[in-house]
Amino acid sequence: MELFNTLTRRKEKFIPGEPGRVKMYSCGPTTYNFIHLGNARALVVFDTIRRYLIYKGYRVTFIQNFTDIDDKIIKRAREENMDTIALAAKYVNEYFTDADALNVMRADVHPKVSEHLPEIVEMIGRLIERGIAYTIPEGDVYFSVRDFPGYGKLSGRSLDDMLAGARVEVDPRKRDAMDFALWKSAKPDEPAWDSPWGPGRPGWHIECSAMSLKYLGESFDIHGGGADLIFPHHENEIAQSEGATGKPFARYWVHNGFITIREEKMSKSIGNISLVRDLVKVFEPAALRSFLLSTHYRSQLDFDPGKMDAAVKGVNRLKTCLNLLEEGLTRADDSVGTNVDLEKRLEELRERFESAMDDDFNSALAQAVLFDLASEINSYLHQTAQPEQGILLKARTLFTAFNGVLGVFREENGRIVLKEEAGSDDLVAQLLDLIIGVREESRKKKDFATSDRIRDELKAIGIVLEDTPQGVRWKRN
């Protein structure tokens, strides 16, 4: 298995620090709002990577933090006249609603900054002791980039380059313009925590260093996040962690590309931020997830409602296949001879899927294999009146295995579930049975005017009827 490592800027063979075990950390959201499509991409990308590692048999420990202490939260809380912790807690809950909708697995631990102040303070103290952080009279603590030799190694730039291109006004209290805050002293009405340097709050970057250290140790395998985090966030994390422990931090750095909306950068000023909350009202999560995985994770991905059509249709094709497969199983026979040819092709599909994912998690190619599997299944079912049970079960197992990695469809007890919502289903089903029965009578009498009218009008309210040799099928559109 190979993955692209931002640190070395090339694909590398993946060798975990401990055989059979993978420790990974991904930067989670700052909880001051609902998550948007860009957050969703990062979530889905790292969830898929994690799922594939599990598929490969690794024991994976996955940590994703919540930044629940932050300037943006303070600002938002003021606007809403809320307590910062309460506001952050609210959006942590909202986060789970959206992440669950996207079929993103929960992390093993979702640590919050607010619950790790002692660890953070401890780490800052260590950096001061080691002489790579310093305090100023106001109570702020800064990291001294000149005292950490490797600064810039992740983003591939030198301190001098950065200074030349710096656009921010330099705080004269810093020793170097690139020094960044580890601890910010509190202004009068800001939330504050005690520390040896006075009341204040942690800087943005130190939390990930402190929490990854606590849950994964000094060195771990994969650290991920959006490409925008490479600098300064991840660069600073490396400086803090390696500065404090003297050990190499994460071995592999994985970054996902950005999402644009209709070819435009997603930003507040353009006003084109797409919230997951709104998107799932329009598109089913399976289609969103399929869309997010239809491009390689490092590439930029353009979201356009029009482009979602292909994803929606594609997912429908997969769903139809799953339904045909289940139907095929009801008329399958276990006494028919084995289909050696198909069995061989299924095995080839598994190999193709794995080599796609082994190659820097090429989910676009992996999805193509899933579509090929659907074609194989449909084709077999089409040409076989009496399908063989064993091969169908194998095909279903394979489909489920692929889906288990891509996470397109929800699964319960190892089986894919397609029903999006329950509820009134029983009544709807009964009414439809009734209507379909009446329509069948018209069809028998060749009263096609009536039968077509029923079909057309059902279609208008979102119910599609399909007449098949196995009877009438209906589905919601």
Add this chain to the structure above:
RNA sequence: GGCGGCGUAGCCAAGUGGCUAAGGCGACGGUCUGCAAAACCGUUAUUCGGCGGUUCAAUUCCGCCCGCCGCCUCCA
């Protein structure tokens, strides 16, 4: 200014120094159907932005040019 990416069929999107350039959507023809739908079968890039170079051979490597985009500031 510094760093990086991209340009493959109508759209989205993989990919490879030489073997039929994946897959999805769309379109077209056929099978099935009372008609549809779904599914199946087939067609849809002699060609991979342009120009040069390396090579027996380049879409794939190198150079230049054109076009597009991202990061360098809070941001997934």
